[in-house]
Amino acid sequence: MFGYYLNLALYSLKRSPVLTGLMVLAIGLGIGASMTMITVLHVMSDDPLPGRSTQLYYPRIDPQPLGRGDTNPHSGDNLTWPDAQNLLRANRAERQAAMSAGSAAVYPVSGDGQPFFVPGHYVTADFFPMFDVPFRAGGGWTREQDQQRARVVVLGADLKRKLFGDAPVLGRTVHLKDADFSVIGVLGAWHPQPKFYADLDHGAFDKDDQFFLPLQTALDLSLAFRGQLSCWGSGGDSRKGPDCTWLQFWVQLATPAKAQAYRQFLDDYWRQQQDHGRFPRPVDARLYDLMSWLAYKGVVPGDVRMQLWLALGFLLVCMINIVALLLAKFLRRSGEISVRRAMGARRRDIFVQLGIESALIGMAGGALGLLVAELGLWSVRQRPDAYAHLAQMDAPMLFGTLALAIVASVLAGLLPAWRACRVPPALQLKTQ
């Protein structure tokens, strides 16, 4: 029966090529636009560290005075230097690391050529094992080296190639700003997107970091930091002071029970600090796992979410359009349907036949939609936004596009098919 319906559907579609073309075009445009934006949203809200992300948590303890930061709910997200040191020293999690973004002028090894700026990160020792950072050569540094303010550096793959080519680099020296650093590791391919560990308020889809230095060393040498430095009180803007937040902090906790215990520890820490006259706000320590942290920080820009709604609204208009056109098309064949009904076809048979016809339009529309979506993603990649390069279609999105197109067109065909299969056999024959 299916083959027969398919033939009927193909015949019917071929009989009115213009109407069929209009419907395929409408669903193709609607699906293409929606899938472009759904794909962008999908890649932007993807898990940056699959496998490890469920064990990573961000502690949020807000040391700001009451009333400060009321206009910006994210102003208390970063940590002060003393608090980060206390949490590091407490060592309550399996691993913990404090970090901040920075940038430095790098001098070419050969000695000639202009120095150039690259983005990097100042981190503490646990950063590398905690985030499961892959190394091509060497490795990170130890907590002792953190304390000793070691002059060591881990290079990103790109910077390593730019400075040294393919030569081995472990133990060689790199000149950053006005100090020499010994290379102890080279990263493999590591591009977590969004760059979850950075200050997400300042670009979640930044370029990859090209060097990593011990945080203490960077502070000692007063290298250039990036990201929000938010201060209050009269201590000025000293990074080591208790009244300036600027550090990001991550902990690794293997089980939810340990996470619960750590949250309790944070509350206790808050109370203990209150005894010392700090943390004037009511105790409200929070512990975000990685994905909730990304959601809380709103890494997907409002523009992208609005574009998704626009695209979905457009798809809705296209679908209503198709419902109207299918209704016209099916009712126009009332004569044919009533003949089939009179010859014994059940309503269900008519319904299935028309449903197959709608699905065929959906498949053609889906194929067109894929082309439109690829075109749309290409145009997104041309945009200046930092996330633009992420806009690539992957397998789930590809099948999602086809499925969405078919579901949308079958849904659009439901009402017209239901109307058409209620055509009474006798009456139609009489008017012929």
Add this chain to the structure above:
Amino acid sequence: MQIQPILAALRRHRLATVLIALEIALACAVLCNACSMIADRLAAMHINSGVDENALATVHLTGYDLTKSADVDARALAALRSVPGVQSASLLYSIPFGLRQGTAGITTDAAGQHFGGVIEFYIGSPGSLRALGVQVIAGRAPQADDFHPFSGLLPEEAPIQITQSLAEHLWPGANPLGKQIWLDKYRFRIVGVLKNLVRPDPPGWPANQRQWSVFVPAQPGPQFTGSYLLRADPRVLPRVMRDALAAVAKALPDVVIDRDNSHTLTELRNSVFRNDRAMAGLLVGVIAALLLVTALGIIGLASFWVAQRRRQIGIRRALGATRGDILRYFQTENFLIVTFGIVLGVVLAIGINLALMKWFEVSRLPYWYLPVGAIVLWLLGQLAVLAPALRAAAVPPVEATRSA
């Protein structure tokens, strides 16, 4: 033209009529809101910076020891001023549409109780305010003895110029001259009012806060170094900029030129607004696609109705109706459906606008957009129905005698 028979016919095709009206309603709602968003973006992009953008450029140096700042600044300024065509070179912290270096929250009292808002502190060396070309509309511009070196974040007590929009926000209706603002221990006395001086990053702020800036006079020092403002004739500025970068690279070979932040102000302005431009382009695309699909829907349905009613049209023609009567019948029918859709669409447009205002930073829909949107859709409907209606008018009276 009698409307009664048309309404009677539409009642027979209730479902299709409702669907097309719904489509028009959605199109109307999206059209009005998208146009309003485009207007918002364009307004943001055309913000009056208050400075002579096309005559200005900035050079940014970094990567040197701050204790050597006096030497670096002296050599850099000398090199910049030696470039033919440079009218003036001075130091400026925070550059309109460029690097942001002095964003901070202020209070209007010494105790820090009355929060005034987050504003931009432009710190400039002698000559920089004049080079910017900012218009002083009340009080005075900085004088030679206003400029002092400083060692903290900002000069501790400085006479400053404030934009009129910030003054109006802090002291509505009052004369701002002589008033003071505080940033922690820093105290600033207002001695002049500026017409406009845009923030470095206007897209990140609500529309009414984009001009909240003050100008603080200061002498260069370790805390105020390496960020230069160049002024030249707009016609030679690109050449001057190239020469200036070369001159600085030659005079200061061991200092890093931050090329990401060294541009003409026109280039900086373009890059600040590129997201808005991309979004506006996208919205135009959505509107075009939406209108196209809506028109296709109207054409499809009207064609179907014309084909279905060939016999009835023939009968009406045989009974004496002119071609014009048939044409007007379909045009009136379309007008009625579109009107029905627009009524729904206006409600929907306002509803969507309220939702967008709640969830995104979107301004209120100006009400005159609604009648304009309605006229656009009426015209679109009439255009779309024209071809099928002409085909209907061409049906000969003899069609009445033929069986379906």
